[in-house]
Amino acid sequence: MKASVGDRLVTASSVVDGPVRDGRVLELRHPDGSPPYLVEWSDTGERTLVFPGPDTHVEHYDPDDVVQASTPPAALTAWSVQVTIQRDGGRTTAHAVLTGGAPPTVTAVGEDGHATRNPDDPEAPAIGDEIAVARALRRLADRLVDAAESQIEQSTGRPAHVQG
Structure with a gap:
């Protein structure tokens, strides 16, 4: 598994019908992108050092998917x-x-x-x-x-x- 800063780490639950966790890779510990990664979890905001297992995959960050600053952002509200x-x-x-x-x-x-x-x-x-x-x-x-x-x-x- 290889990741880069900004990539999304997605971990399936170890329990049937359990929640899926995801977080952003903030920091790499190895220049080749191999684990472990410092990840900020989206559900808690907690930052942890992660050694991903077989239940985890990486969604690579694509800067072309990011809305440009000149485009007004959609109205988002978080509850x-x-x-x-x-x-x-x-x-x-x-x-x-x-x-x-x-x-x-x-x-x-x-x-x-x-x-x-x-x-x-x-x-x-x-x-x-x-x-x-x-x-x-x-x-x-x-x-x-x-x-x-x-x-x-x-x-x-x-x-x-x-x-x-």
């Missing part, structure tokens, strides 16, 4: 959702926080609630996590729709209902 999970005994709670949007910060809480497992089934905390996160994200989505409806009503002076 981020941070989800934290807390387990307390048999109960799981997820907190979802959206930042960067309008309104600037929206929060929601979801719990695994009354989801119970069959006593014959093995413990699977990941399932409680999934239920709690799904409920927190659903509540977050509902709050965003409510905020949009409120803004529409304020600007038009009429009741608004956004179809889901």
